[in-house]
Amino acid sequence: MxxxxxxxxxxxxxxxxxxxxxxxxxxxxxxxxxxxxxxxxxxxxxxxxxxxxVDNALGPIRSEIVILRTGHRLGSSYEWAHHVSRARSLGISDERIRAVAAMPEGEDGLIVRAVDALFDWRHIPAALESELADRIGREAIFDLIATVGFYITLGGILMTYETPIDDAIASELEANPI
Incomplete structure (x- = not known):
């Protein structure tokens, strides 16, 4: 290697x-x-x-859903591992975390569909944007889009330079895999 x-x-x-x-x-x-x-x-x-x-309009739980889906779509083991740990610390269940890698229902599903739209079409279609706006608000949509872009950039850095998962996170997930 x-x-x-x-x-x-x-x-x-x-x-x-x-x-x-x-x-x-x-x-x-x-x-x-x-x-x-x-x-x-x-x-x-x-x-x-x-x-x-820290200061986004999504709030910590929604933000983690966005980041987990982004890490999953990127195939970034670093982002996935670190944000599984952070999601757990916020009280998000392993079942809910695993669902983000599939297609969850409810609000999580709406958020996952928006992340997927950004990956697949580079925008959120009008009908989905309207549904999101009703559910989470427009500022949160802007922050969702910015979060995806932010973590795509980080994922690119991580995967280009093969950045290792931090030891504490690796140990945590080895002891308690998702």
């Missing part, structure tokens, strides 16, 4: 231009330690990450 040209950067090699970010979100996960190979991208990423991950 070839060695990645951009493995996660360790503390001793952390770029000085983003030294202030190492103790925050950027130093906690291999995805951002990989992104640290491009310090200005990592610094620019931070405000969008804050909105997508």
């Amino acid at each position: 070839p060695i990645s040209p951009c493995p996660p950067i360790g503390d001793s090699d952390w770029p000085s231009s983003v030294a202030d970010m190492r103790e925050g979100f950027a130093g906690k996960l291999n995805v951002y330690r990989t992104m640290a190979h491009h310090p200005s991208l990592l610094r620019s990423w931070a405000p969008l990450r804050q909105h997508i991950v």
Whole structure:
């Protein structure tokens, strides 16, 4: 197996231009330690990450449904594993998580169909957008679209550079597989 040209950067090699970010979100996960190979991208990423991950109109549960489906559609084992862990920490059952990889019913199904539309058609068709707007609101639709794009970008980085699943997540899923 070839060695990645951009493995996660360790503390001793952390770029000085983003030294202030190492103790925050950027130093906690291999995805951002990989992104640290491009310090200005990592610094620019931070405000969008804050909105997508923390301050979005979807709320934490809907956001995880979007991210899980995006990770599934990408085939990104890193995103899937990390967001199975996060979904569990939010109280989402394994049954519900597994359903996201298939076709769930109800609101989760509506969200999954919207994610799939973005993958398949690069837009959400009008009838589905209207149904979503009635259910979750337009700002949440914008955040759904942005979340998919955000995680497609992260997935591209992760899969291009074969970023390993963080040890704690790998251990968690080994002990309690989905």
